[in-house]
Amino acid sequence: MKSFAVIFCFALAVALAVADTCSKPEVTASAYVTEDATVLTMVAFTTQFTLKCSNGVKGISLYAEVEGKSLPAVKLSSDNKYQVSWTDDIKKARSGDYNVNLYDEESYSAIRKAIRNGEDPSSIKPLAVVVLNNPGVYTGPWxxxxxxxxxxxxxxxxxxxxxxxxxxx
Structure with a gap:
């Protein structure tokens, strides 16, 4: 009877761990970037996205990575809407596409472990990637x-x- 209870608990733990993993994620995103920086010193980047998982998982914790910066993805509502925002100096902000790599808790902890051990974290595949386009920042007339x-x-x-x-x- 004890072995049955151990096997049942192990199966339950595996089922719960698999249930929190998003399989085949689909991301629908929109973005906003500060374009007029005539009186600003920082450029604001914001992307809102909806995450749909084929297995119906909702409410998972997400983390984002943009050009080496780790950021939390803030959950906006119960229907899997999230937002990632950050600022950058006007002189450092470049025009073009920014890849926002999204990670769940498991893959994000693997990245942190790789960084702590001095390994290359780029081998860890993101859950999804959101592309944010910066058309450029207007800094005033020449x-x-x-x-x-x-x-x-x-x-x-x-x-x-x-x-x-x-x-x-």
Missing amino acids: INSELLAALLAALVSYAAFFAKSKLLV
């Missing part, structure tokens, strides 16, 4: 309006002085 006004005033003054000197001669 020439400030004050400088342009001063140059135009100097040009008009020069033209007026030159025309006046021709009239007097």
